[in-house]
Amino acid sequence: MNKKSNTRVIEKGASFRFGWQNYYHFFMDGLTQLNALDAFDPKGEIPIILPDHYHKNRFAKDFFSKIFPNNREIIVQSSKEYLFVKKLYLLKEDILSCSLDQVIDQIRPSAKLVDDKKIFITRNSFSGRTIRNINEIMPILKDFGFEVVDCNEMGLLEQANLFSSASHVAGIHGAGLVNTIFKKGGNLKVLEIAPGLDFQPEHYKNICKKFGFEHRMIFGKNLDFQTNFILDPQELSNLLRDF
Known part of the structure; x- marks a missing residue:
């Protein structure tokens, strides 16, 4: 592959990476990153970068199509291209921090807590x-x-x-x-x-x-x-x- 001919240049973006096939890591490593980004950039001015295979994962597809706020741009990176990101943000969050509570509230905003x-x-x-x-x-x-x-x-x-x-x-x-x-x-x-x-x-x-x-x-x-x-x-x- 010719790197130059397969490189797309973008101004800025946040790299969103975790073990894509694992539901546990989607929550603990993935979604807590997004909440860290929301805290850092509440206006949603920094796009997130996703690999093009994310939609093959059912829970990731559900989240980004039904729950993810539409005020933040998603940049999908093809497996056949390189990205040159002028300003790249790397995200990390403590998995048992308050971000986990925010993740739950995003996905379960109106669920009734019954015990049956x-x-x-x-x-x-x-x-x-x-x-x-x-x-x-x-x-x-x-x-x-x-x-x-x-x-x-x-x-x-x-x-x-x-x-x-x-x-x-x-x-x-x-x-x-x-x-x-x-x-x-x-x-x-x-x-x-x-x-x-x-x-x-x-x-x-x-x-x-x-x-x-x-x-x-x-x-x-x-x-x-x-x-x-x-x-x-x-x-x-x-x-x-x-x-």
Whole structure:
């Protein structure tokens, strides 16, 4: 590729970058950047720069087409071109700062905080980190009144509305648990299922601490090479009885 012939010159712009395929990083690394930009440039005079593949990502497409304020220009960069930006702004924000609250309010401006749903977040087999004995687990979840959802099959606003009405959320550690943020201002109990004792991330524990949610963990065993695991049905049942 000839750099000169494939270079577009723009006066200014803010580079918006994060792990595009990951829902967690979209919120924690991506949207908090935009709020940092709004605080720095409330008039919306600095365009944001997006890669041309952003619309292939359902939650990013939902956000930029339905929620993103139209007073700020979006510059879409083709994968076949270079941008020469005369004044480039790089964005960074503390993921658990007040910016996260602003993100939630943008997406869930009028949701009613009710406590009437128990939600279990499952993961498809292509994602890895799945429960190998899920057939033993499903009847237990049903007995305790849990609705099983796959967040990959839902739009952004659909997820926000669903989780804002949750009283309990249980799920395998993964990006779907970030939806607990939509219960901000309400009461929520969160059960995080980790593949094994040597896997104890604190992403969602920290979110729960920030918003005052109850957080518990249960651990699987017998991991395979894709971190799929066995979950003890009796241990889960005992925990849910007191959950």
